[in-house]
Amino acid sequence: DSGVTQTPKHLITATGQRVTLRCSPRSGDLSVYWYQQSLDQGLQFLIQYYNGEERAKGNILERFSAQQFPDLHSELNLSSLELGDSALYFCASSAIAGGHNEQFFGPGTRLTVL
């Protein structure tokens, strides 16, 4: 158990809908990262937050947005969903934003868009 929690575990929805994925980082970690893992694909970095502020951006679509709240939990919002958005979405946390340090991954949310 990494100490990172993600909810829900599974999510099934229809095209055009909007969903919110939630992540709670490890106790004491200030940095949260979001990744997308499509079937048989690698991990695509989406976005990073540190202590409530956006810190780095990857290949995140404009239909997707994220935020980190004062209690450090983070939410990833996916809107106008398309079939191709079906994937595993992972959240990871680390203690700091600068430097290179271990990221601890949550168990993921499996999103299915029908």
Place this chain on the structure above:
Amino acid sequence: GENVEQHPSTLSVQEGDSAVIKCTYSDSASNYFPWYKQELGKGPQLIIDIRSNVGEKKDQRIAVTLNKTAKHFSLHITETQPEDSAVYFCAASIRVSSASKIIFGSGTRLSIRP
């Protein structure tokens, strides 16, 4: 842009034999190279990492080598065991301002034959 290539995509070895996974990266500014193991139904977990001022690092049956000139790094697993079966991801981390962005390889599915 930044890119990390990983080979092979699948690897099957006899229990007790060694397994080698190779990665190359494109950005010469990369200076941190973690390796993650992802078991079925779980999030990735860091197994070993190496920084650009080190050529080799070993942890029990796992070792990683780095060749900065050639921009490639490798994971070596010796005396493989059934529990080594998983998907392995290499990654290269680039420091951007006070944050770090990790680019993952596409993964190697390692199977250990009994």
